[in-house]
Amino acid sequence: MSRSAIVARPIDPGALFTEVSSIGCGAVSLFFGTVRDTSDGQGVTGIDYTAYAAMAEAELGRIVAEAVQRFTGLSVVVEHRVGVLGLGEISVGIAAAHQHRAPALDAVRYVIEEVKKRVPVWKLEHYTGGTRSWVDPTSRHSEVRA
Amino acid sequence: MVTVQLFASYAELVGSPNIEVQLAQGDRVSDLLRNVRALPVASRLPATPRVAVNRAFATDDTVLELSDEIALIPPVAGG
Numbered sequence: 775m776s777r778s779a780i781v782a783r784p785i786d787p788g789a790l791f792t793e794v795s796s797i798g799c800g801a802v803s804l805f806f807g808t809v810r811d812t813s814d815g816q817g818v819t820g821i822d823y824t825a826y827a828a829m830a831e832a833e834l835g836r837i838v839a840e841a842v843q844r845f846t847g848l849s850v851v852v853e854h855r856v857g858v859l860g861l862g863e864i865s866v867g868i869a870a871a872h873q874h875r876a877p878a879l880d881a882v883r884y885v886i887e888e889v890k891k892r893v894p895v896w897k898l899e900h901y902t903g904g905t906r907s908w909v910d911p912t913s914r915h916s917e918v919r920a
Numbered sequence: 921m922v923t924v925q926l927f928a929s930y931a932e933l934v935g936s937p938n939i940e941v942q943l944a945q946g947d948r949v950s951d952l953l954r955n956v957r958a959l960p961v962a963s964r965l966p967a968t969p970r971v972a973v974n975r976a977f978a979t980d981d982t983v984l985e986l987s988d989e990i991a992l993i994p995p996v997a998g999g
Contacts, residue, residue, distance in 0.1 A: 825927075832976065890998060894991075896929070
């Protein structure tokens with residue numbers, strides 16, 4: 775089975791693992807994006823994630839469908855959180871289970887790279903100096919690398 | 921006229937979650953963007969933003985219906 779969602783609650787890593795794992799799968803690969811404390815040299819205190827929720831859900835669903843088609847036998851779940859997140863909190867979680875490790879690992883990489891390119895979610899970073907800024911990966915070298 | 925949704929930085933720059941844009945039956949995304957550029961708020965937006973139609977990314981030659989759900993999409997930054 776596979777599933778994707780935009781959520782406004784904390785992402786539970788164990789729940790994602792449990793959801794995709796089965797005795798027929800010899801590999802479960804996990805990825806979690808978290809809020810870090812710096813951005814382009816500035817101290818970050820938190821990030822406010824917003825989304826065009828209806829399209830974000832649809833685009834996540836398309837990405838999951840592509841992954842399932844690309845990696846036959848894959849079970850994958852992806853959740854992206856919206857709202858105000860503190861440092862270290864999980865913003866995106868992906869769990870992929872497969873009979874073998876290579877497709878499980880490759881699927882997680884595929885999903886996160888497509889999420890970053892295609893899913894309409896935005897970050898409003900809050901900085902230690904009290905300022906805030908919308909993250910634009912097309913104009914920020916560090917975000918392009920991230 | 922159609923209502924075009926704005927999000928995140930675009931909504932903040934314009935000061936509204938949507939704008940009203942002239943659109944005729946049979947117009948394409950390129951026509952829509954030309955009409956957006958004619959609005960007083962256009963100077964606050966990029967000249968060629970990504971456009972979503974019915975919750976999927978569209979191209980310049982996508983034909984629009986007056987009933988379509990249309991949005992201007994700022995550079996995405998999920999993850």
